[in-house]
Amino acid sequence: MNEIMPGLALQKVDERIMTLNVGPQHPGSGHMRLIVQIDGDYIVACDPDPGYVHRGEEKMAEYRNYILNIPHLERPVIHDSCNVLYPYVLGVEEILGIEVPERAKYVRVIASELNRCIYIMYWLAIYGIFLGHSTMFMWPAGDRELLIDLMEKMTGARVTHAHFIPGGVRNDLPPNFEDVCLRHVNYFEKRIKEYSAVFYDNPILIARTKDTGVLSRQDAIRLGTTGSVLRASGVDYDLRKKEPYDVYDELDVHTNVMKEGDSYARSKIPWLDMLESCNIIRQALQKMPKSGSVRVKLKPNPKGKGLTSVYKRVESGRGSLGCYVVSDGKPEPYRLKLSVPSFRNLIALPYLLKGEKLGNMPSVYWSLNYWPVEADR
Amino acid sequence: MSVIAPNFKLSSFIKSLLDNIFWILLLLVLIGIPLVFMVLFVIPLPVIDGELLTPFLALSWIADPSRTLPIIQAFLETDIFRVMAFPGFGFAALLAAGTIFAERKMMAKIQLRVGPFYCGKFEGILQLMGDGLKLISKEIIIPAKADKPIFWAAPVMFVAAAAAFVALIPVAPGWVVADVDLGLLAVFAVIGFFPIITILSAWSANSKYPFIGGIRALFQMVSFEIPLILSLLGVVILTGSLNLSEIAASQSNFPWIIFLPVGAIVFFITMLAELERIPFDLPEAESEIVAGWLTELSGMMYGLVQLGSYLKLYAFAGLFVVLFLGGWNGPMVVPSFPMELIENGIEMGPITLKISGLAPLLSEVITQEMLNGTLWFVLKTVGVIFFIILPRGVFPRIRVDMLLDLGWSKLIGLAFVNIFIALGLLYAGVLGPGGLQ
Numbered sequence: 001m002n003e004i005m006p007g008l009a010l011q012k013v014d015e016r017i018m019t020l021n022v023g024p025q026h027p028g029s030g031h032m033r034l035i036v037q038i039d040g041d042y043i044v045a046c047d048p049d050p051g052y053v054h055r056g057e058e059k060m061a062e063y064r065n066y067i068l069n070i071p072h073l074e075r076p077v078i079h080d081s082c083n084v085l086y087p088y089v090l091g092v093e094e095i096l097g098i099e100v101p102e103r104a105k106y107v108r109v110i111a112s113e114l115n116r117c118i119y120i121m122y123w124l125a126i127y128g129i130f131l132g133h134s135t136m137f138m139w140p141a142g143d144r145e146l147l148i149d150l151m152e153k154m155t156g157a158r159v160t161h162a163h164f165i166p167g168g169v170r171n172d173l174p175p176n177f178e179d180v181c182l183r184h185v186n187y188f189e190k191r192i193k194e195y196s197a198v199f200y201d202n203p204i205l206i207a208r209t210k211d212t213g214v215l216s217r218q219d220a221i222r223l224g225t226t227g228s229v230l231r232a233s234g235v236d237y238d239l240r241k242k243e244p245y246d247v248y249d250e251l252d253v254h255t256n257v258m259k260e261g262d263s264y265a266r267s268k269i270p271w272l273d274m275l276e277s278c279n280i281i282r283q284a285l286q287k288m289p290k291s292g293s294v295r296v297k298l299k300p301n302p303k304g305k306g307l308t309s310v311y312k313r314v315e316s317g318r319g320s321l322g323c324y325v326v327s328d329g330k331p332e333p334y335r336l337k338l339s340v341p342s343f344r345n346l347i348a349l350p351y352l353l354k355g356e357k358l359g360n361m362p363s364v365y366w367s368l369n370y371w372p373v374e375a376d377r
Numbered sequence: 378m379s380v381i382a383p384n385f386k387l388s389s390f391i392k393s394l395l396d397n398i399f400w401i402l403l404l405l406v407l408i409g410i411p412l413v414f415m416v417l418f419v420i421p422l423p424v425i426d427g428e429l430l431t432p433f434l435a436l437s438w439i440a441d442p443s444r445t446l447p448i449i450q451a452f453l454e455t456d457i458f459r460v461m462a463f464p465g466f467g468f469a470a471l472l473a474a475g476t477i478f479a480e481r482k483m484m485a486k487i488q489l490r491v492g493p494f495y496c497g498k499f500e501g502i503l504q505l506m507g508d509g510l511k512l513i514s515k516e517i518i519i520p521a522k523a524d525k526p527i528f529w530a531a532p533v534m535f536v537a538a539a540a541a542f543v544a545l546i547p548v549a550p551g552w553v554v555a556d557v558d559l560g561l562l563a564v565f566a567v568i569g570f571f572p573i574i575t576i577l578s579a580w581s582a583n584s585k586y587p588f589i590g591g592i593r594a595l596f597q598m599v600s601f602e603i604p605l606i607l608s609l610l611g612v613v614i615l616t617g618s619l620n621l622s623e624i625a626a627s628q629s630n631f632p633w634i635i636f637l638p639v640g641a642i643v644f645f646i647t648m649l650a651e652l653e654r655i656p657f658d659l660p661e662a663e664s665e666i667v668a669g670w671l672t673e674l675s676g677m678m679y680g681l682v683q684l685g686s687y688l689k690l691y692a693f694a695g696l697f698v699v700l701f702l703g704g705w706n707g708p709m710v711v712p713s714f715p716m717e718l719i720e721n722g723i724e725m726g727p728i729t730l731k732i733s734g735l736a737p738l739l740s741e742v743i744t745q746e747m748l749n750g751t752l753w754f755v756l757k758t759v760g761v762i763f764f765i766i767l768p769r770g771v772f773p774r775i776r777v778d779m780l781l782d783l784g785w786s787k788l789i790g791l792a793f794v795n796i797f798i799a800l801g802l803l804y805a806g807v808l809g810p811g812g813l814q
Contacts, residue, residue, distance in 0.1 A: 020585055028664030041777055130664040132774030133656060138488035198771065203772050204656055353697070359776040362664040 046353040061336040077199035080119035087323035090312040092154035095304040106288035121315035130362035168295030208265040213352040227319020228269040233261035239315035266367035268307035411543040411554025442764040446734030453717035473687035487770035512680035524581035531578030539688035549750030560621035572598040579670035594660035600784040609791035611799035625704025632703035640795035656772040694761040705750030
C-alpha cells in the first residue's frame with residue numbers, strides 16, 4: 001500500500017476480489033457508504049464511510065443560547081428526539097443550577113420511554129425489510145402510530161417534540177392522560193408480543209441470524225460498543241441502572257442481557273427493551289405526583305456562572321448518549337460535544353463483517369442499532 | 378393549477394377530432410380496403426357451413442346475426458385462437474393480472490393496510506393498468522457499457538420462454554396449444570432456458586449488482602432443477618406417459634397427491650425457488666444487491682420481465698394442478714344445456730324463436746365438459762397460486778448457502794424417496810392392472 005496523498009492510498013487488489021460500493025444510494029445502506037470487498041460470496045474487508053449527513057450540530061450550538069439550542073439538537077435522531085435532548089437538558093440544568101420539580105422528572109421518564117419504543121419500532125421495521133420480511137416492516141410501522149398519537153397528545157408534535165427544556169418539560173400533561181397512556185401502552189405490549197410468533201420464532205430468521213456476526217464479550221468491551229450491542233454480548237450495562245438520572249433510581253428497571261452476541265441476540269434485545277419500557281411507564285404513571293408544577297420559570301437568556309463544564313449521559317434507544325457542555329458565563333455554550341452511541345457501535349462493523357457472507361451484510365449492519373444521521377451529527 | 382391548457386377551445390378540439398376521423402376514413406377507403414382485397418387473393422378462404430367465407434359474407438354478419446355464430450365457431454376452432462386467447466396467452470395473462478391484484482390485496486390484508494385503493498372505482502381494481510401504462514410511457518435507459526443487442530433481447534426472450542411454457546399446459550380435455558407426446562420433457566426443456574436468459578441479461582448489463590444477482594439466479598435455478606425433475610418422475614412412473622393431457626386424464630378417480638404427497642411437497646418448494654418467490658427471492662434481494670439481475674432494466678423492459686415471471690407463475694401452478702391435483706377432473710357442476718330447446722327453438726304463439734348455429738357451437742366447441750373442466754382447472758390453479766404467494770407475508774429471505782444445502786442435500790433425497798414410493802405402489806399392485814386404476 002503506498003500513500004499518494006495524506007489519507008489517500010492506492011491499494012493493490014487481487015483479481016478475484018470485487019469492490020462494491022454499498023450506498024449511499026443503495027436500498028440497504030442508509031445515509032452512508034460501505035466499501036465492501038467480496039471474494040465470491042464472502043466479505044474480505046468492509047470499510048464504513050459515514051459523513052454524508054454531517055450538519056455541524058455542535059458548531060451550530062455555539063451560536064445559540066441554551067433555549068434556542070433545543071429544537072436543532074434533536075435533529076440527529078428525530079425518532080428518538082426526547083432521549084437525544086435528555087443529556088443536554090440535564091447538563092444545562094447543572095450549569096444553570098436549577099432544581100427540577102418532581103412531577104416533571106416523572107413526565108420526562110414517561111416521554112423518554114415512549115420515545116425509546118417509537119425509535120425501536122422504526123428500527124425493527126427496517127430490520128424486517130432488510131431481511132426481506134415485508135410484514136415485519138408494515139406491522140411495526142403501523143403500531144408505532146399508537147405511541148406517536150400518544151406523544152402528540154402529550155407534546156403537541158408527532159415526531160420532533162422539543163419537549164424537554166432546562167428546568168422541566170414544556171407543557172403539563174393533558175387532562176386524563178394517565179388513563180389514555182395506560183390503555184395505549186397495555187395494547188402496545190400485547191401487540192408487540194405477537195411479533196415473536198411471526199418474526200423472532202421464525203425458523204428461517206433463526207437459521208439466518210444465529211451465529212452470524214458474533215461479537216464476543218471481550219471484543220464488545222474493547223471496541224467500546226454500547227447499548228443493545230453491548231448487552232447482547234453478555235455485559236450487564238444499562239445507564240438507567242448504573243448511573244440513574246432523574247427518577248430512574250426510584251423505579252424498578254430490569255436489564256435484558258443475552259450471552260450469544262450474534263445478530264439474532266442483537267435484534268432481540270431492543271424488542272425485550274420495549275417490553276421493559278412498558279413496565280417502566282406503568283410504574284412511573286403509578287408513582288407520579290398527581291399535581292404540581294412541571295417546570296421552573298427561567299430568566300430570559302439564562303447564563304452559567306464562570307467557566308464550568310459538565311458531562312451527562314443517558315441510556316437512549318441505541319445506547320449511552322453523552323453530552324459535554326462547556327460554559328464560559330455567556331448565554332451561549334462555549335463548546336458542546338455530543339458523544340453518540342451510533343458511532344461507537346459502527347466501529348464494530350468491519351470486525352463483524354470480515355469473513356461473513358454477503359447475504360448477512362444487511363442483518364449484521366442493522367443489528368448494530370446504528371443511525372447514520374446521529375453518527376454524523 | 379389548471380389541467381386544461383389555457384387557450385383551450387372546445388370547438389377547435391371537436392374540429393381536430395373530426396379532421397382525424399375524416400383522414401382515417403379516407404385512408405381506409407383508398408388504401409386499407411384495396412390492401413385487404415389484394416391480400417385475399419393470396420390467402421385461401423375458409424369454408425364455413427358449406428359456404429366460402431368471402432369478405433361480403435364476413436361483413437354480412439352485421440346485418441344478419443344468425444350468420445355470426447358459425448363464423449365465431451370457425452374462429453374458435455383455429456390455432457390462432459388457441460395460441461392467442463383461450464388456453465394460451467390471453468387466458469394466462471388474464472389469470473396473471475388477477476394474481477398480481479390478488480397478491481397485492483392479500484399482502485395488504487396480512488400487513489394490516491389497505492393496498493391499491495383509488496385507481497378504478499372498486500378497491501383499486503385498475504391499479505395494474507395504471508402501473509402498466511406508467512411502465513410503457515417511461516424512458517428505457519440502457520447502461521453505456523451494456524452489451525446492447527443481448528441486453529435488449531433478454532426480456533423478450535424471457536416472455537417468449539414463459540409463453541412457451543404456458544402453451545404446454547392443458548386446461549380442459551382437448552384444450553391445449555401444443556399437445557406434445559413428450560410434454561413433460563418439453564416442460565423441462567423450457568424451464569432449462571430461464572437460467573440462461575437470466576445470466577445473459579445480468580452479464581450483458583455489465584454492472585456489478587446485476588452480475589451478482591444473475592450468478593445467484595443461476596445457482597438457484599440449476600440446483601433446484603434436479604429435484605424438480607426427480608420429483609415429477611413418480612407421476613410418470615405411475616401414469617406411464619409423458620403427455621400432460623394423458624397424465625391429467627389418468628387422474629379421473631383420484632389425484633396423484635394422495636399417493637405422492639412427498640413428491641408434491643418437493644415440487645412445490647422447488648417451484649417457489651424457480652419462480653424466485655419469497656423466501657427464495659435471493660436473485661432480487663433488495664437490501665443486499667439492490668434489485669439483483671433486474672437492477673439495470675427500466676421501463677417496459679422491466680415490465681416485460683414482470684409479465685414473464687407472472688406467466689411463469691401461472692404455468693407452474695397449472696403444472697402442479699395437472700400433475701398432482703387431477704387437472705380438469707372434478708364433479709360435474711355445470712348444468713347440461715337444454716339441447717332440445719336450442720335445436721327446436723321456443724314457440725311463442727305464431728313465432729318460433731330459434732338461433733341457428735347455436736346447437737353445433739354448443740355441441741362441438743363449447744361443450745359441457747369443456748366448461749366444467751375449465752372451471753375446475755381455474756379453481757385449483759387459483760388455490761395453488763394462493764399458496765404460492767402466501768409465504769411472502771410470513772417468511773424472511775434465506776441465504777445462498779442455506780438454499781444450496783436445501784436443494785442439493787434435502788430435496789434430492791426426498792425426491793428419491795418419492796420415486797421409491799411410486800415404484801413400490803406399482804410393483805405391489807396397488808395401482809395399475811388389478812389395482813385401483
